[in-house]
Amino acid sequence: MKxxxxxxxTGIDDSMAIAYAAHSPxxxxxxxxxxxxxxxxxEATRNSLTVLEKLGKQVPVxxxxxxxxxxxxxxxYARTVHGEDGLGNTVQHAPRGQAKEGHASDFIIEQVKRRxxxxxxxxxxxxxxxxxxxxxxxxxxxxxxxxxxxGGAVTVPGNVTPYGEANIVADPEAAAFVFAAGLPLTLxxxxxxxxxxxxxxxxxxxxxxGKAEGMFFADIAEFYMGAYESFYPGIGGxxxxxxxxxxxxxxxxxxEAQPMRVTVVTEGEQTGRTVGSFEGxxxxxxxxxxxxxxxxxxxxxxxVGV
Numbered sequence: 001m002k003x004x005x006x007x008x009x010t011g012i013d014d015s016m017a018i019a020y021a022a023h024s025p026x027x028x029x030x031x032x033x034x035x036x037x038x039x040x041x042x043e044a045t046r047n048s049l050t051v052l053e054k055l056g057k058q059v060p061v062x063x064x065x066x067x068x069x070x071x072x073x074x075x076x077y078a079r080t081v082h083g084e085d086g087l088g089n090t091v092q093h094a095p096r097g098q099a100k101e102g103h104a105s106d107f108i109i110e111q112v113k114r115r116x117x118x119x120x121x122x123x124x125x126x127x128x129x130x131x132x133x134x135x136x137x138x139x140x141x142x143x144x145x146x147x148x149x150x151g152g153a154v155t156v157p158g159n160v161t162p163y164g165e166a167n168i169v170a171d172p173e174a175a176a177f178v179f180a181a182g183l184p185l186t187l188x189x190x191x192x193x194x195x196x197x198x199x200x201x202x203x204x205x206x207x208x209x210g211k212a213e214g215m216f217f218a219d220i221a222e223f224y225m226g227a228y229e230s231f232y233p234g235i236g237g238x239x240x241x242x243x244x245x246x247x248x249x250x251x252x253x254x255x256e257a258q259p260m261r262v263t264v265v266t267e268g269e270q271t272g273r274t275v276g277s278f279e280g281x282x283x284x285x286x287x288x289x290x291x292x293x294x295x296x297x298x299x300x301x302x303x304v305g306v
Contacts, residue, residue: 002249003028003118005111007064007104008242009037009125009167010047011082012224016217016303017124017242018048022057023302026250030111030119031060033104037125037170038078039086041066044125047086049095054213061097064104065128069174078166081227088223090216105132109140116143122249124150124242126167131174134181141181150245151175152189152274154262154286164272165190168264172272176264185284187262188248189274192255192290193241198299200225200237206304214304240299247295248287254295257285 004027008014021027032052034044045063052059067073085091100107108129112119121144123130134141151167152175158164168175179185203221206214221238228238247254261280265273276286 001028002026002120003030003115004120004122004249005031005033005108007033007035007121007123007125007129008044008048009035009039010044010051011038011078011086012088012220013240013242014038014124015047015051015087015220016240017246018051019055019213019217019303020243020246020299021122022052022055022059024246024250029059031062031107033062033064033107033129035065035104035125035129036067036074037167038082040077043086045099046095047091049097049099050087050091053095053097054216060100062100062102062104062107065126065132068126068171069128069131069177071171071173074170081224083223088220090219104129105136108133109137112140112143117145119144120146120148120249122148122245124167124245126171127151127174127178128171131177134178141183144183147183147185148188148245148249149178149185150188150193150242152187152262153191154187154189154260154274154276155191155288156194158272159190161272163265163270165274168274169272172264172266176266179262179264179284180282182282183284186248186257187284187286188245188255189287192287193244194239195290195292196240196244196295197235197237197292198240198296202300205300209304211304217303240296243299244290244295247299251298254291255287256289257287259283260286262286
């Protein structure tokens with residue numbers, strides 16, 4: 001069983017990633033750390049607790065970065081994509097659970113030191129929490145088993161600018177710092193996630209499951225697909241960005257990767273661009289191919305058990 005920390009900015013695809021991880025016996029979910037990104041850190045914390053409540057799971061949730069590493073507080077969020085509440089406008093009441101005291105970066109440090117060479121960090125939001133953890137305790141770099149990051153667009157266009165992917169654009173300095181830290185890191189970017197289409201027709205399977213969580217995920221995914229349709233007319237579904245990072249943690253054979261040095265543009269109109277090169281160090285594993293059909297089948301089998 002792989003011990004993981006899931007670092008999220010819980011919007012809709014983060015929610016599906018949480019469910020995928022929580023329902024996968026190959027993974028032990030030690031904690032969910034939250035940060036700003038799709039929405040504020042406070043909202044991401046509330047949403048993570050809400051999703052866990054829907055799943056009937058008890059997992060520690062620890063709030064983290066409320067602002068970027070160097071640029072201060074973010075002034076806009078992806079509410080047109082994820083809803084005003086980050087969950088397709090489905091949040092009707094506060095969750096019963098509460099976040100654990102402390103900061104996400106300290107939780108990461110604590111867990112990595114408690115279980116050296118055992119922790120996999122799956123980051124599907126900004127990389128601010130991990131950057132802060134390394135700044136506080138650089139020694140954890142050699143103790144982390146693996147980092148899997150949903151972010152970047154090394155060989156394809158971005159999704160929030162022509163150059164940049166949302167998680168990297170949201171805090172480019174944090175991403176640049178983490179990519180240069182010498183971590184055993186796998187980058188699951190738009191290069192592969194845009195190939196993982198969840199068709200709208202599949203939502204009926206969730207609704208037909210008879211489970212409340214199935215209805216919940218169908219509702220929020222349908223909202224997400226509506227946003228996708230506005231960006232990509234006729235697409236008929238949505239990409240499973242964050243769930244694919246969880247899928248890679250479960251089964252590495254779902255993707256093919258190449259070791260590359262990846263730098264991040266932090267100034268000018270191309271801010272957030274991830275530039276890959278086969279020259280130079282340190283290198284990270286950049287996913288370039290995905291077995292999309294096999295991944296989708298596995299994801300569908302796990303998220304609500306249908």
